[in-house]
Amino acid sequence: MDPPRWPKRSPRRGPALKTEESSSTIALDSLDVGVLRERRAQQLAERDERNRHVAEERAKGTEVADWVDMGKVWTEPDGTWLHPEKVSEEFRRICKRAGLPPINLRDLRHLAATLTHVGGGDIFAVKKVLRHSSIQLTGDTYTELLEEVDRDIAEKAAGLVPRARRGTDSRRETAASCGSRKRVRQA
Secondary structure, eight states, X not given: OOOOOOOOOOTTTOOOOSSGGGSOOOOOOHHHHHHHHHHHHHHHXXXXXXXXHHHHHHHTXXXXXXXXXXXXXXXXXXXXXXXXXXXHHHHHHXXXXXXXXXXXXXXXXXXXXXXXXXXXXXXXXXXXXXXXXXXXXXXXXXXXXXXXXXXXXXXXXXXXXXXXXXXXXXXXXXXXXXXXXXXXXXX
């Protein structure tokens, strides 16, 4: 299978964005912010080590490229962007070592959509997290998935409401009596 073709752009800068909206700011929880700050400190140390190595090699007369600060979290040792397929390959290795079923990075978008919704986000929040171009795209893609989540939430919420134990038909009786009251009011 041929690797996916990415929009052309300098290998030092990475692929071109699909749309201007592809680059955006998203909200992160404090734990993830802490992890990213630790990663940034580690990356700065890696950059400093790379620059020391570059200086040593240049002193020997070897031409070596400087660290390229692209503002990316994970990069090649010289700071340039990681090709998406390289990231996907590493992700597959991590999943296999962890004993997880075969999943791909794209599946994590679906997980993000589900977690956003379960965490209280509506379809508009899901659209924003996934950076979809339209609410229709989000709705067409995730409505069925989110309806399943909504049913589970509804069942759990119903389980929290104390009910008299009059038998197995108590919910039906309650629903029937609510319905008949509704009809009386409408008459």
